[in-house]
Amino acid sequence: MSEDAPPADKPSLLKPSISFGGFCEVIAFLSLSCTWLGSLGRHHWTLDLLSHFRLQYLVACALVLLFALIRRRTWLVIVTLISLLWNAQIIHAFHQTAEKAEPKAGKTLRVMTFNVMTGNENHVAAIEHVLKADADIVCLLEVDETWRLSLEPLRVKYPHRVEEMNDGNFGIACYTRLPLKSSEVRRFTIWGLPSVLLNLDHLGVPLTFIGTHPMPPMGGLSAREWRSQLAEIGIIAGTIEGEVIAVGDFNATPWCEGMRLLCEKSGLQFRCVDPVWPPTWGLKLPMMIPIDHVLVKGGLSLQKRVIGPEMGSDHRSVTAEITR
Template identity: 30%
Template sequence: MVWLTLCLITGVLAFLTLLPLSRNEAWWVRVWDFPRLQLATLLALLLLASLLLLDLSQPRSWLPLTLCTLCLGYQAWWILPYTRLWRREVQPATEPGGETLRILVSNVLTPNRRADLLLAQIRAHQPDIVVTLESNDWWQTQLDALQPDYPHTVKCPLENLYGMHVYSRLPLQDAEVAWLVEDDVPSIHTGVRLPGGDCVQVHFLHPAPPSPTENDESTERDVELLLVAKRLEDADGPVIVTGDLNDVAWSTTTRLFRKISGLLDPRVGRGMFNTFHADHWFLRWPLDHIFHSSHFTLRSIQRLPHVGSDHFPVLVELQYHAAEQSQQGLDANADDQALAEEKLDEEPADPADVPEPGR
């Protein structure tokens, strides 16, 4: 009975582990990209229970043990880069002085009314740029209190959970709101003029997730990310992409985005910085991201305290270098390029529709 029970549990966890290997874009398949840490924890506990409860002298005991071990190793392969056991992808900023860019990203949750908590964090950390997701007219009224210190803004208030606002101390150039894939899901694209005169191309994204209440499939989200990736593929200037991507850092789609765009992830080798769900410690994963070109090294990255939303804010400070630094991200091969093109063909959108501000 014990052997059968452990086999059944192992089989279920193995199925959930292998399900995302499918290219099926249905939400109930793609959702299992998210809880890899939780599945790895369950597999580790199951492996321990199997070692304690099974008679290892019986050959049949090694079936669940072997399958559990293989699944645990597979899950670990995805999540280990987001631990301190991995080599850092982005080098720490070691040069004194120099130009820096500090960005605070916060999905505020439209019904949330604790704007005071977010405003207090902004005043405490003094970011150069604040971007909010899910911000509507009510949130815009609260955030406008920042304008004396953040005079450069892009405002797109919406009531559909996809409003966006950017408040910046630094001048913005060629700022544009774009609707890349879905007519009610915006993105913001702008150049940010640094004090030294150089312009950084910044893209703020919040594609809709695959879920039973949003999109039945991940197609729209994946295409939006890959449109931006393809647009940036040959960019030679400084670039930042940030926002709530409604995808985890270790998913196939986000990895493909990094490969095609050539952008770096400062969390690799440092930690997961799980930003969602703020109210459930046992169900958290990294949904809010900042990717950047090799013109930047990292001064700091931190998850900030609760602001009443289901997301924690994230704060990143980057040091700018006029020349690209020697930093190695993920490389795209022919199969990656073919997969990207295949996904892009699923929607009538063109990478040329993605604005290139400041160019």
């Protein structure tokens, strides 16, 4: 018998260099990292971009926790449980932000915001949906020249309107049956994106309505201008002492840095009995998020908030019943 040691196996390129369990742990670490990096959004736009996906992180944490328990990885169980609770408490903070109250007869104000999408070909169904909602104030986004004829039923139904449809994906149109004192179109950022300001009378009380649609924060410049527009809207609302309603596709989730800046500068709040975290954009995608909102100020609250059905757009409408 030879005393020579058997030759060692030669490494094979076909052999995996990491086990399946190790691979899963790496994926788990990356998934959990996004939870914490997204909490540092004020420091850089890429980190704030990560903050939008709290719902997805919550699901990912639950799956990673199950994996960690099966694999008996104590450290992973602890880190995942903390991450899961962190995401859960952020989401839960927007589950109910106002107390249920019995609205007085005739005192309810219905408001709708709907990004109809420029490329949406289902104009008839979308407009019928808006008409059926019978809101007192309607704000439509991404209306361009292709929508001009389709909007005629709204011009007939509502005595007051402001339409800016020459801005491509950032066209905006607002309609109201409330007495209109004055209207104004403000343009923000280097792109001059329009926002509509309506000074209304609601049962003898002045009401300011703001409809807006900032650029998606999908790059350094876009993120800076997105944050700037939200901050400017906040400053405008902050200078108004009375009642304010701000609606639109904010391209911002309730828990991102841009939304924090808007609310901090303006005094605007979600103040809603119903949850405001259910997704309104991308409901056919795994990265669905809530970015269409109704915010209020000055003693107003949302006693009901309804997300509309699919109408050919990648967004769903949001209809809110507002009371004092």
